[in-house]
Amino acid sequence: MKENIQKKKIIxxxxxxxxxxxxxxxxxxxxxxxxxxxxxxxxxFIPSENIGFSSQKEYLEYYEGLKKEYEKDTYGGSxxxxxxxxxxxxxxxxxxxxAAKYFIVEKQQQMAEQFKVGKENxxxxxxxxxxxxxxxxxxxxxxxxxxYMVYILEYIVEKTKPLxxxxxxxxxxxxxxxxxxxxxxFLKNNKVWKIESL
Numbered sequence: 590m591k592e593n594i595q596k597k598k599i600i601x602x603x604x605x606x607x608x609x610x611x612x613x614x615x616x617x618x619x620x621x622x623x624x625x626x627x628x629x630x631x632x633x634f635i636p637s638e639n640i641g642f643s644s645q646k647e648y649l650e651y652y653e654g655l656k657k658e659y660e661k662d663t664y665g666g667s668x669x670x671x672x673x674x675x676x677x678x679x680x681x682x683x684x685x686x687x688a689a690k691y692f693i694v695e696k697q698q699q700m701a702e703q704f705k706v707g708k709e710n711x712x713x714x715x716x717x718x719x720x721x722x723x724x725x726x727x728x729x730x731x732x733x734x735x736x737y738m739v740y741i742l743e744y745i746v747e748k749t750k751p752l753x754x755x756x757x758x759x760x761x762x763x764x765x766x767x768x769x770x771x772x773x774x775f776l777k778n779n780k781v782w783k784i785e786s787l
Contacts, residue, residue, distance in 0.1 A: 655694060664690035665781030669738050670725055672775060672782040680717050683708065693776055693783045719744050725773070736777035742787075744769045 642648040664687075666672040672691055679688035685704035689697045707713040723744040730739040746767045751759045763769070774785040 658694045659778055662690075662694055662778060662783075663781060665778070665783050667781065669740060669773075669775035669782045672784060673720075673725060673773070676784060677717065677720050680704070680713060680720070685713075691784050693778070693785050696785075722747075728772070738775045738777075738782070740773045740775065742771045742773050744771075 642651065664675075666675055676688055676691040679685075679691070685708055686701055688704055689701035692700045704713060707716065720742075723742045726741045726743060727733075728739040728741050732739055746763050746765055746769060749765045750763045752761055752763060753759055771787065773787050775782045776785045777783070
């Protein structure tokens with residue numbers, strides 16, 4: 590009988606050890622599964638795909654700031670044509686800062702600098718004249734949607750015009766009467782249309 594009680598005690602201790610080992614193994618396996626799943630579901634920040642940002646934090650901060658800027662931005666017309674007219678009016682008034690605000694938020698600073706330089710070099714008036722004499726035609730682009738519009742801006746050259754490189758060398762000459770077409774893209778933000786590219 591004493592032997593039987595001792596056998597039961599040994600079996601009971603063995604069961605406790607086996608259960609403890611199985612429990613520890615389950616914890617380890619569960620932890621490994623969790624780490625594996627966490628690593629495959631977490632997007633990895635790849636700096637080469639996010640040019641200009643050295644960390645995911647910096648990248649996210651930039652886009653959060655951009656989102657706030659878009660929420661505050663109310664410059665633009667209720668149609669792409671109205672936005673273009675507001676843009677032209679601002680340029681005519683010499684208000685390059687206002688003219689730049691009709692562009693998407695990401696390009697406003699760049700455009701303000703370009704317009705300022707153009708104004709200082711007396712090149713802005715040529716652009717204003719071209720824009721005023723241009724015809725805006727809605728493109729049949731398959732990309733057009735409720736918040737993205739592609740237009741064609743057509744301009745007829747009045748006087749023969751040489752095009753020059755940055756060194757002042759004539760690259761080619763555009764004859765009078767020639768039609769020049771540029772694509773202009775508008776994006777809708779907060780119920781106003783912004784110029785994406787011109």
